[in-house]
Amino acid sequence: MSQPKLLIQNVSRTFSERKHGKTTEALRDISLEVRAGEFVCLVGPSGCGKTTLLKIIAGLETADTGAVYLDGKQVNAPGPERGLVFQEFALFPWRDVAGNVAFGPEVLKRPLSEQIKLAERFITLVGLDGNEHKYPAELSGGMNQRVAIARALANNPEVLLMDEPFGSLDAQTRYLMQTELLRIWNENRKAIVFVTHSVEEAVYLADRVVVMTAGPGSIKQVYPVDLSYPRHRADHGFISLREKITASIAEEVK
């Protein structure tokens, strides 16, 4: 058995508010393995620490106990081998599409010709050919999220971390982007850790769906999704798994 791509070991995190001396336990003893090329979705009630967990993996937050390992090496700080995509896109509004996508290669001081080549390649991959010189303000939400995905991929990360990336998109665009994400994932087979509120989205996308408990967040159950791609939302198997997971989350909200 080969080692997992990403290993999360007994991660806990408690936030303390200095003003009131109050502490909030966000994550309790999370352990999870993600294999190379695997698509894992995290679902759970609001405030269960999904985003905190993702930020710990990204290195933007630190764990109080436990550790995160990428290819066996411990993660302590943000790094280009872990790409992050935010719900609000977080594009640089003063850079055009090509400039946003090339940001990673640029700060890593790759040669200019390589920066341009990488930008072109990933703009094509996300289907934005012809929009290289447009600015984020000129693009729709769906297109902006494509830019954000291309920007994260341009560093050739080992893992793609996505924090409710389609949460702010309308339903139509959301379906389209889900299909597009699966196509992109198929083409470059990066491991993906994807946080979402939508159980349907999770079942549509993931190899495994991880359900978290209400705060403090811990892993309640992991559901493998044994449905072949492309999945159909009206299939019996799809619906029954979706209902099972929805019920499991509903228990937490009570």
Added chain:
Amino acid sequence: MLVGFCIAAVSGVFLGIIVGWWPRARDLLEPVIEILRPIPPLAWIPLAMLWFGLGFKPAVFLIWLGAFFPILLNTVLGIEGTPKNLIEVAKTLGANSWQILFKVGVPSATPSIMAGLRIGIGIGWMCLVAAELTGSNSGLGYMIMYYYSTMEAAKTVAGMLMIGIVGYLAFMGLKKLEDRMLFWRVSA
């Protein structure tokens, strides 16, 4: 005019970036800034004349003084207001802290810096005229005082209007520059 304003722009933006980015610099410099800031530039005129005499030098000093604070404060505001998620995303893309400051913080603060420059040039211009009214023997301020002493109200008003028009032109010039630099802010 231009000399004083340019010195104010450079020093204000430079110090603003430092104060806005490093909390320790802010803790250190903010009290000094906040004590000096409420002193109206006009109250500096006597000191300016004591230090620099009459003519060009005290005027440059007063323009600098007037323009410096709005530029500084707007730069600080802009840098402090850099969206946290842009900083985080830059970190995950591999940027080091200098790159984050100059490739994220500074461009993100540009709209605010430009606003500071526009306010600064207006106040700087007012300070110049005020300086001319009291401690100079040339310029529009001096012209107004001169026609005041000869009791020619029309020419006094003409001088005042000239001040307004020149101020407006400076303002519009900066606005043009701003539109060109901040084209990305225009929404579709």
